[in-house]
Structure formats: C-alpha cells, structure tokens
Amino acid sequence: MRIGELAALAGVSVRSLRYYEEQGLLTSTRSAGGQRHYTQDDVERVAFIQRLYTAGLSSRTVTELLPCLDSPSDENSDAAMERMAKERDRLSTHIEDLLRTRDALDVLMVAAQAHRDARQTAA
Amino acid sequence: MRIGELAALAGVSVRSLRYYEEQGLLTSTRSAGGQRHYTQDDVERVAFIQRLYTAGLSSRTVTELLPCLDSPSDENSDAAMERMAKERDRLSTHIEDLLRTRDALDVLMVAAQAHRDARQTAA
DNA sequence: CTTGCCTCTCACATTGATGTCAGGTTTTAG
DNA sequence: CTAAAACCTGACATCAATGTGAGAGGCAAG
Numbered sequence: 500m501r502i503g504e505l506a507a508l509a510g511v512s513v514r515s516l517r518y519y520e521e522q523g524l525l526t527s528t529r530s531a532g533g534q535r536h537y538t539q540d541d542v543e544r545v546a547f548i549q550r551l552y553t554a555g556l557s558s559r560t561v562t563e564l565l566p567c568l569d570s571p572s573d574e575n576s577d578a579a580m581e582r583m584a585k586e587r588d589r590l591s592t593h594i595e596d597l598l599r600t601r602d603a604l605d606v607l608m609v610a611a612q613a614h615r616d617a618r619q620t621a622a
Numbered sequence: 623m624r625i626g627e628l629a630a631l632a633g634v635s636v637r638s639l640r641y642y643e644e645q646g647l648l649t650s651t652r653s654a655g656g657q658r659h660y661t662q663d664d665v666e667r668v669a670f671i672q673r674l675y676t677a678g679l680s681s682r683t684v685t686e687l688l689p690c691l692d693s694p695s696d697e698n699s700d701a702a703m704e705r706m707a708k709e710r711d712r713l714s715t716h717i718e719d720l721l722r723t724r725d726a727l728d729v730l731m732v733a734a735q736a737h738r739d740a741r742q743t744a745a
Numbered sequence: 746c747t748t749g750c751c752t753c754t755c756a757c758a759t760t761g762a763t764g765t766c767a768g769g770t771t772t773t774a775g
Numbered sequence: 776c777t778a779a780a781a782c783c784t785g786a787c788a789t790c791a792a793t794g795t796g797a798g799a800g801g802c803a804a805g
Contacts, residue, residue, distance in 0.1 A: 501772090501781075501782075502781085502782070503780095503781060503782080512763070512764080513781095513782085514762090514763060514764065514765085515762075515763065517783095517784095518761095518762065518763070530771080530772085531771090532770070532771045532772070532782085532783090533770080533771075533782085533783060533784095534770095534771065534772080534781085534782055534783075535782085535783090547726070550719075550722070550723050550726060551723065552762085553716075553719060553720075553723070554719075554720055554723040554724075557761075558761070558762075564730075567730060567734055568730060579734065580731065580734050580735070583727055583730060583731050583734070584731065586727065587724060587727050587728070587731070590720060590723065590724050590727070591724065593676075593720065594717060594720050594721065594724070596673075596676055596677070597676075597677055597713060597716065597717050597720070598717065599673070600673050600674065600676070600677040600713065601677075601710060601713050601714065601717070603670070603673060604706055604709065604710050604713070605710070607687075607690060607691060607706060608703065608706050608707065608710070611690055611702065611703050611706070612703070624751075624752075625751085625752070625753095626750095626751065626752080635793070635794080636751095636752085637792090637793060637794065637795085638792075638793065640753095640754095641791095641792065641793070653801080653802090654801090655752085655753085655800075655801040655802075656752085656753060656754095656800085656801075657751085657752055657753070657801065657802085658752080658753090675792085680790095680791075681791070681792075682791095
C-alpha cells in the first residue's frame, strides 16, 4: 500500500510516517517512481510506535528498542533488554505519579462538589 | 522568601517560576525594589503545578483549574468542575493506555529473555 | 561605600513531533 | 492521452516549557 493508505489505517498523518522513516523507525520499499510502499505489518508497527510515543518514549529511545522487535536474535538485545527494563521502570513510576495526580484531582472535585451542595442547601 | 529559595525548595528552575507567573499560575508580592516574594504555601502550590504538568495538563488547562483550588467558592467552580471531570477522564484513559504499553513492553522483554535463555542453553 | 550575589526584564534559542507550503513528479481514472 | 489525485523533497512554521545571555538594578556583609 502507499503512504496515504497506511496513514489512514494507522490513524496518523502522512507527514508523521515520513518522519518515522527519517528517524529510522519505519522502512519502506520504493516504487520505480520513488513512492513509498508498505506492507500490512506496517500498520501494526506504526500503532506500536504511536503507543511508545504516547508512553513518553522519545523517538531516539524507540529507535533503540525497535531492533529488538524486528529481530530478537542479536546481541543488540542485550542493550535493548537493559533499555526496556529502564523504560519499564520509568513507565511504572510515571503511572504511579499519574494515579496520585488523579487522586489529587478527586480530592479537589469532592471539595468543589461539597461547596456546590452547600450552595444548593442554602438556596 | 525570594525566588531562588522557592526554586530550590520546589525543585524547579527560577525561569520556570517566572513563567508560571506569566501564565497566571502563580502570584507574588513585590519588594520595593521589584523583587518577587513568596510564602511557604507557594512551595506546595508549585509542587501541585508540577504534578499537573507531568500529568500532561497544559499550562492553559492548569490556569482554568487553579482558581478552584484558590477559592472553591465562586461559580467559576461550575466551569472548573466540568474541566476537572474532563481531565480526570483523560487522565484515566491515559493511565489505561500506559498500562497496556507496559504490558506490551513486558511481552517484548519476555521474548527477549526467552531468546537469551535459548542462547544460554545452546552454549 | 563597595563587593558579590541575587534578582529584574527582554529577547532569542532549543527540543520533538507535526503542520504547511511550494514546486515538481508519479500514479490512476476516465 | 489528459486531468485529477496522490506522492516526492525540502524548507520553514508551530507549540510549550525551559534554557541562556545581556545589561541593569536590588540587597546584605564587610
């Protein structure tokens, strides 16, 4: 498929796909005319890239991790293993942080609701 | 206290504190010479701002929420209430997403480990 | 009063992912 | 074959938070 179709299927912009390629996260074969062609597998790959992005991983970090996804075979997995463990930790910490923040928001909301109720009672 | 001390206590840069003020997230009294002065409470406030930032809230959104923290009294809490509920939802969704991403990482790590073990056995 | 440190404002730089525009080429539909 | 639609490269723009540097002024200790 061409880049527009992949973009539609993966729900990202054409611009982003070109950027991913520029960053070495995604490869494509080229037609005689120079247009990029992708396979069905790339849809899932792009989705995974997106997932890592929204998890706060940088493009650079994703670049380090993806080889492991491609070929869990070389000794690059040694480095990737460490990287993944590290990112997993960071992710866990971040999740904990978000949970605490959500709790804090809940507290604020309860307070606001209490005030609202008080106003209601007064009216 | 002056800005440097607050920055140290809250663990943020002086630059950031000025930025927060510019964005209306933080206020300060000024000395005769024009220097900013803060109270002890501001330490907690800055920490809370940081918390919301790392939760992915934009400066603009935080601006809308903070009045509710300041005075849970006006009808601004009506708008703030809605905002908070919306952000809470967004946060929950994001947390779910991160959890799934962490699971995905775990799967990758298990695969990598399996390969490592296989190599170990072969050796 | 002077020296040194902290602060002030203003303004420009940075980072990362993406938007957008321009000018040109390829592919596809009719 | 031709026109429209999709694609190409390259470059500049954007946003948000923060860094950084210049030039000037405040403030406390000696």
